[in-house]
Amino acid sequence: MSNTVEAYDLVKTYGKGVRALDGLSISVPAGEVFALLGPNGAGKSTTIKILTTLARPDSGTVTVAGHDALAHPAKVRRVIGVVSQKSGADPVATGRQNLLLQGRLYRLSGRDLKRRVGELLERFALGEFADRAVSTYSGGTQRRLDVALGLMNRPEVLFLDEPTAGLDPQARTAMWAEISRLAADESMAILLTTHHLEEADRLARRVSIVDRGRIVVTGSPDQLKSELRGDAVHIELRDEGDDHAKAALENVPGVREVTLAGRQLSARADDGAATVPHALAALDKAGTPAATVTVARPSLDDVYFRYAGKRFETEVAA
Known part of the structure; x- marks a missing residue:
């Protein structure tokens, strides 16, 4: 299986010699949920910004869905979906209006656009909320809309940044079920960043822990836990x-x-x-x-503790 995301030896320095990435390399094949974990300031956000063409590394190579992300960022943007931690939906517009606008940005129109919006509204159980302002949505409903927006262009790679942040347990479980269904689509790679280790344990086929700008360990959750x-x-x-x-x-x-x-x-x-x-x-x-x-x-929290040197929930709360 070819790698849909391939980043090699990324280096990124900010300001006065602050090295956010120090030779970081990852690969994510199609059909895999890959979780990137690490302490605040470890380099996760910088990695995602580079992979989604929002930043450039000082050195290294990045290929996304067969496109050189540094030489052809516009091509990469057409084949990825991004669900940020903070919703990008217009709160004044309705869910349907948000989806229509997103589709037009990807140059969909007419019947194709209408059909795609209908598919996403049905898939994410948004039909009864479609014509209500997003500002009236619950956290779980708004998050479902965010994921629907990220899937408008049928991306080859989906980036999920804290997809269940702020959700109650019931809404979080429902979102996990939807991500699992997305992962069953063998044509899509999903790169997940999360502060819920249970989320990574349940959803990810492989996990990488990044610390001080480098990958310190990679493996399946079961494999990493069995080493303890x-x-x-x-x-x-x-x-x-x-x-x-x-x-x-x-x-x-x-x-x-x-x-x-x-x-x-x-x-x-x-x-x-x-x-x-x-x-x-x-x-x-x-x-x-x-x-x-x-x-x-042993839990994934214990794995994190061994390699990042602190308990995950303590680091997140800090």
Whole structure:
């Protein structure tokens, strides 16, 4: 299967030597959902801007759907769809009017335009809202419209930036189902950026974690999780942690890969359940008692923690 998106050795520097990308390379074949994860400032947004022709790298090569994105950006724009985190729909116009305008921008007209708008309204269950102003839409309905707008031109590559940001659990689950249906179309590659690791775990065939402008690991969610032996042990301390708490946990037999972020201690253990009593006793003895403790099988969050050096939800909230 040929790669629909191919970026090689991208370098991008801003301002006074701030290197946003430092030799980043990714490839996404048709028919795959590919998730790009990483801390804020890691280079995700810069990568997406370059792939969608909104920015140029200092060096490197980019091919999208067979087109050189640096030499022929207009050709790339005709074959991609972009769903940004912030809606691009006109809130005063109706959903139908937004879709008609989007179609005209892609030079659709007459029956072809009318047919395509009808298809998208039906596919995303927008019929009953089609002639209402977008400003009256719920978050989930507006997000469905955003995706419909991104699909107007039947893109070969669809970029989804935080597609479920701000949605309630029911709307998020419905959007996941729709993205899964889109992924079943073998002619389309989907590149997803998200702050919901469960989203990446559920939807993506492959995941890349980017940090400091470079890809640090790539693989399927199951493959990456299987590389983490044992159980994940997460401990929330009663007070801010210090080196004493970290050292106390490191000295517990069977414990490894101990990391500390504020009040959050995390580690891997051969047998999590058996380790907990010894870990709690060690922390009490060190004068840094635990408030809560959880034991779980490896998750994509744990993979992220290993390679990006901090818990994902903590980084997002920061």
